[in-house]
Amino acid sequence: MVEMFINDQPIKVKEGITVLKAAEKAGIHIPHICYHEAFPPEGNCRMCLVEIEGHLCLELACATQVKEGMKVYTDTENVIEARKGVLEFLLAEHPMDCPICDKAGECTLQDYYEEYGLFESSFQEEKERKDKKVNIGKGLILDQERCVLCTRCVRFLRDITKTNELGVFNRGVHSEIGVYDNQLIENNYAGNLVELCPVGAITDRDFRFKTRSWFLEKGASICPLCSRGCQIFIEYHPGFARFEVPKRVYRVTSRVTSREESQKEKGFWICDIGRYGYSYMDKDRAETIIQKEQDLSGDKEKTVKNIDKKIKKLIYRNKLERMGVILNSWLTNEELFLAKKIFAWDLKLKKVYFPEPAQGEKDDLLLAEDRTPNKKGAEEIGFSFDRINQEELFENTELLIVFWSSPFELGTISELTPPLNKVQTKILFTPFKRKWNDLFDMVIPTAVSAEKGGSFANCDGKIQHFGPVLSPPGEAQAEWKWLVSLGKEIGIDFKSYARMWSPLDVYKSIKDKIKFFRT
Amino acid sequence: MPEKVLTKNFDMEHLFKIDVYMKKGGYKILSNVLKKLKPEDVLKEVKAAHLRGRGGAGFPAGVKWGFVPKEVDKPKYLCVNADEGEPGTFKDRYIMSHNPHMLLEGIVITCYCVGIHTAFIYIRGEYENIAQRLEKAISEAEEKGFAGKNILKTGFDLNIYVHRGAGAYICGEETALLESLEGKRGNPRLKPPFPAAIGLFQSPTVINNVETLSNIPHIMNKGADWFVKQGISEDGGTRIFGVSGKVKKPGIYELPIGTSLKELIFNHAGGMKSNKKLKAVIPGGMSSPILKPDEIDIPMDCESLMKADSMLGSGAVIVLDEDVPIIEVLRKITQFYSHESCGQCTPCRIGNSWIHKTVTRIYYGRGKKGDLDNIEKLASNMLGRTLCPLGDAAAMPILAVVKKFRKELEAELKGSGR
Numbered sequence: 001m002v003e004m005f006i007n008d009q010p011i012k013v014k015e016g017i018t019v020l021k022a023a024e025k026a027g028i029h030i031p032h033i034c035y036h037e038a039f040p041p042e043g044n045c046r047m048c049l050v051e052i053e054g055h056l057c058l059e060l061a062c063a064t065q066v067k068e069g070m071k072v073y074t075d076t077e078n079v080i081e082a083r084k085g086v087l088e089f090l091l092a093e094h095p096m097d098c099p100i101c102d103k104a105g106e107c108t109l110q111d112y113y114e115e116y117g118l119f120e121s122s123f124q125e126e127k128e129r130k131d132k133k134v135n136i137g138k139g140l141i142l143d144q145e146r147c148v149l150c151t152r153c154v155r156f157l158r159d160i161t162k163t164n165e166l167g168v169f170n171r172g173v174h175s176e177i178g179v180y181d182n183q184l185i186e187n188n189y190a191g192n193l194v195e196l197c198p199v200g201a202i203t204d205r206d207f208r209f210k211t212r213s214w215f216l217e218k219g220a221s222i223c224p225l226c227s228r229g230c231q232i233f234i235e236y237h238p239g240f241a242r243f244e245v246p247k248r249v250y251r252v253t254s255r256v257t258s259r260e261e262s263q264k265e266k267g268f269w270i271c272d273i274g275r276y277g278y279s280y281m282d283k284d285r286a287e288t289i290i291q292k293e294q295d296l297s298g299d300k301e302k303t304v305k306n307i308d309k310k311i312k313k314l315i316y317r318n319k320l321e322r323m324g325v326i327l328n329s330w331l332t333n334e335e336l337f338l339a340k341k342i343f344a345w346d347l348k349l350k351k352v353y354f355p356e357p358a359q360g361e362k363d364d365l366l367l368a369e370d371r372t373p374n375k376k377g378a379e380e381i382g383f384s385f386d387r388i389n390q391e392e393l394f395e396n397t398e399l400l401i402v403f404w405s406s407p408f409e410l411g412t413i414s415e416l417t418p419p420l421n422k423v424q425t426k427i428l429f430t431p432f433k434r435k436w437n438d439l440f441d442m443v444i445p446t447a448v449s450a451e452k453g454g455s456f457a458n459c460d461g462k463i464q465h466f467g468p469v470l471s472p473p474g475e476a477q478a479e480w481k482w483l484v485s486l487g488k489e490i491g492i493d494f495k496s497y498a499r500m501w502s503p504l505d506v507y508k509s510i511k512d513k514i515k516f517f518r519t
Numbered sequence: 520m521p522e523k524v525l526t527k528n529f530d531m532e533h534l535f536k537i538d539v540y541m542k543k544g545g546y547k548i549l550s551n552v553l554k555k556l557k558p559e560d561v562l563k564e565v566k567a568a569h570l571r572g573r574g575g576a577g578f579p580a581g582v583k584w585g586f587v588p589k590e591v592d593k594p595k596y597l598c599v600n601a602d603e604g605e606p607g608t609f610k611d612r613y614i615m616s617h618n619p620h621m622l623l624e625g626i627v628i629t630c631y632c633v634g635i636h637t638a639f640i641y642i643r644g645e646y647e648n649i650a651q652r653l654e655k656a657i658s659e660a661e662e663k664g665f666a667g668k669n670i671l672k673t674g675f676d677l678n679i680y681v682h683r684g685a686g687a688y689i690c691g692e693e694t695a696l697l698e699s700l701e702g703k704r705g706n707p708r709l710k711p712p713f714p715a716a717i718g719l720f721q722s723p724t725v726i727n728n729v730e731t732l733s734n735i736p737h738i739m740n741k742g743a744d745w746f747v748k749q750g751i752s753e754d755g756g757t758r759i760f761g762v763s764g765k766v767k768k769p770g771i772y773e774l775p776i777g778t779s780l781k782e783l784i785f786n787h788a789g790g791m792k793s794n795k796k797l798k799a800v801i802p803g804g805m806s807s808p809i810l811k812p813d814e815i816d817i818p819m820d821c822e823s824l825m826k827a828d829s830m831l832g833s834g835a836v837i838v839l840d841e842d843v844p845i846i847e848v849l850r851k852i853t854q855f856y857s858h859e860s861c862g863q864c865t866p867c868r869i870g871n872s873w874i875h876k877t878v879t880r881i882y883y884g885r886g887k888k889g890d891l892d893n894i895e896k897l898a899s900n901m902l903g904r905t906l907c908p909l910g911d912a913a914a915m916p917i918l919a920v921v922k923k924f925r926k927e928l929e930a931e932l933k934g935s936g937r
Binding site: 042043045057081085092093123125126148173175 | 687704706709857858859860861862863864865866868869870871872873876877880887889893896900903904905906
């Protein structure tokens, strides 16, 4: 530890860290554009210049290491003037097309001008003309005029993905970022460039011109598209009073501020599958309770009672072995625990099935093999994964409850029709409207992970809790809510279910029962 | 006439051939050094000689060598900066084309002193025939056992390579030179770490100018005391001044450090061409601030010129007479730097182009009130705030020209009708 002073305020910091980091600890933000925690300092934007006592010139806060007794000043006249100078340079050759720029509202350059600039421009010359819409691959569009040449994108592709698709071309004021010989960007992490870009130079087709950033609100969640469980923000439009917006979710961004020290290079990023695969949240959602026998739409209580009635009938006939349940690893720990408790412990069913979670190819950085969020959790709760033995499952089954929360298909209609026809009553819990929903007698709408609270255990065994960001559409509600009501209705262990008002209450019970979740 | 050191035998025919060079006593000192002296002795001698870098910054060579760590598990490198890109400078080409073996001898002694086994000569791309001559000289030296494996049977190895640049001024900056040598885009690196610790291929590296290294054999030959005495000022040795512009006899002049600029122009270079009036002198390459006629009675050494807010730089003296419009000079300066800025850091990339655009506007008679103040503001925003010295090298002469010739430039603002 060394003691140093920032604006005469004494602070103790770790040896070897930079002035910029030390100032952040002291609660002082030093403006910077090119510096990013994930990379070594580059020092090309010159925004973070600060005065250090005993130094002749202003020094880079991002690259200067702290020393015992060092006195740093971040708000002297000289520093403020230098900052303004750099801002004026950057803005001189900036196209100022903020009104049509997708970064507007969250642009570093804009923010810094508001905070440190506020000058009249003295630039009276003609601005450089560069290409404003270069396709650099993967739906990314590069605007070379807006670019401030911080080279974060170049460094990301060089140091993190090691694919080196982008480079700096030409010299001086004609310098520009570009792809080599039209070899477009082709990796699963390209979407990070949009977030990494401090200005609106790299934008993606997915978000371009769809909405303005200040209309969006964001909530923290966990990406469910592979078992890595990256921390994400779901950015959604809360809607206008007078006219409808076409969708709720406009983008998914990274919430990862750092990962464990050992995985530092993997920090900050999310993959494109997670970033651009969010459309399932709004597309083809099941919103109403469908029941073929009688119309129960809108009444959740009656629906639960109806399911209970069907289970009770089997109990009275002493034919519970004719009931089957299919679960999946898209469900949260809480939901899986509830299912385990109701079906395996309370009802003591034998036919509780868990199909092998979907798999895909993994890569070196983040994307994991298991493409479902909670395989580890399911394992710990005590499920084993089997290929479903169709004969055993469908023969002599009168009641089948299927939980299907994956946006992917369960199977084709022609595949599913013959076995399902053998079963008398089929109930499907699903968040999605799919063609094969018609094969079921009851379809009960549920929530996707962005719409519910709970926890997932990721591939490294880390348990991550999350809360709901959006509310489920129509009559849909989270599976844990359906399950708690059902548990209460069945009444075998009414007391425990009556205490469960939230996923956290459920989690308490999990902790009591299973050691893995106690950490 | 003062004694010449580096350019002494330049008028001899075929001096670039090893036989002629050896006939003149060449490579004798090398074998003395390798066989009789320890590396520490060489370093001590060079430090005592006050040999300052001849490339522009004037950093003492001995001190620079001293920064290189002695015990490292990486190879160390020597890079000879022969990129001579400073406008007005043409001294290194004379040394390399007339007496390449003197440079090679200096390289071998330097490498022996610092413990280096690989040296690169990074030569300006345009010097194609000189590069060929150097390569010839290296193979001659290797044949005679002055370079390559087991030099003079002392067990000391040194491989010397010639690497041609591709024509970027920025590659004369030492860290950009390293990047270029590594095969990358010639962008300067952030300092620290300095090249002496982490340089070429992440290894300790010494970077010296051609003229600096050419002095080494003479220091080792005649001793530090003699060398110091060659200069009139405190710094040791002579300087090769390249005089160009409106003088009667432009060319290179080797004179003791500290010779007055006035003497150089009027005695040695023959005075003004067509007896015109002197208007201004750029004393050390284009990046050194301009001097007015009343300032030229000044000793040509680093300290004195620094006191006069200018610098000795590479010793390239550019003489301007009364016929030269100052706006033309300013435009050439800004044009050069805006063209040669690498574009890495903000102030240099945009500042230089902005100033050049404004100056060009003034040049074509569309100047506005306040333009000069704005140029001064922009240049001082660049000064000391860029990643490498190129920003300073651009800002300093611009500031000096605007300050010293403000009246003439203000007249230009009203429109000259060009």
